Amino acid sequence: MTTSLWLALISSFSRLAGVALGAALTGQAQRRQWTRDRQVGACTAIVVQSTRVQLALRQQWRRAQRVDWAPWNEALAEISLIVATPAGVEAAGEMDELFWQNSEMVVRGELNDETAWEAASQRMEAARLNFINTAKRHVIGSRSRLNRLPIRRPQSPDGWPASPSPATLNSTTGESGGGSNL
Template identity: 35%
Template sequence: MQVDAVLVAILGMVASLAGVGLGGMVTRRTYVRQWSRERLTSACLVVVSESSRLQIALNKYRQGSDRPDWIVWNEALATLTLTAKADLVHAAVSIDEAFWRTTHAIETDQVRSADAWDSERSSIEHARLMFINLARRELADRSDVVTRIASRPALPAAHEADAGRRGTSAVKPTKS
C-alpha cells in the first residue's frame, strides 16, 4: 500500500512539473509573438511616417533645398527587413525604388514643373499605398483597401509658386 501512495505522489509531482513546463513554453511563445508583433507595428509606422517625410523633403529638394537625410529611412527599412514577411519588405523596397527614381529625376533636371512633380509624387504614393494596404492586412487583418493617402491634392502651378513664396503648402481659395 505504501508503494501505491509513493507512486501516486511521484506521478502527481511529474504531472505538476509537466504542467509548469508546458505553461512556461506557451507563455514564452505568446510573449515572443506579441513582442514580434509590436516590433513589426513599430517598424511599419516608421516606414509610413518616414516615407511621408521624405516625399515632402524630395519636393523641397526639387525646389532647391538640401538633399534629404536618408538615415532614419534606411534604419526603418533595416528594422522592417528583420521583422516582416517578404511581401511587406518588397512593398517597402518599392517605396525606396520610387524614392531613388525620383531623386535621380530631380538631380538630372527632369522634374522642374508641377506636372512633372505630380507624376513623381503619384509614383511614390502608389508604392506607399501598396505598403499601407499590406501592413493593414498583416497587422489588423483588414481586407478593405485604402485608395488615397491623406495628402493635399495637386495644385495648379501658379498656386504652388505662390505657396512656395509664402513658405506654406496650403493655398486659401479666393472669393470671386
C-alpha cells in the same frame, strides 16, 4: 511502493509538467507578441519616413535642398530584419526605388513643373498605399484595404499647391506662418 505514494508522485509530476508546459506556452506567446509589435513598429517607421522623404524630395526640387537619406535607410534596414514576409520587404523596396528615381529626375532637371511633380508624387503615394495594404495584410492580419491615403491637398484655382499670401509669410524667415509650404 504503496499506491498512495505512486499517486503522490504522479500528481507531483503532473503539476510540474503542467507548470513547465504553461511557462513554455506563455514564453512562446510573449515572443510572438514581441515580434509582432516590432514588425508593426518597423512598418510604422517605413510609413513615417516615406512621408518625410517625399517632402524632402519636394524641398530638393523646389529649393535645391539635400535629402537626408539616413532615417529612410535605417527604416529599410529595420524592415529587412524584422518583417518576415518578402511581400512587405518588396513593397518597401518599391518605394525606395521610386524615391531614388525621383531624386535623380530632380538632379537632371526632369521634374521641372508642378504637373511633373504631381505625377511623381502620385506614384510615390501609390507605392506607399501598396506598402500600407501589404503590411496590414501580412503583419496585422487585416483583410481591410485602404483605397487611398488620408492626404487631402487643398486645390487652388491655378493648381496645387496654393501659393502663400504675403500676409501668411513670416517677414524674418520667409517661411509660411502656418502649415507646410511644400
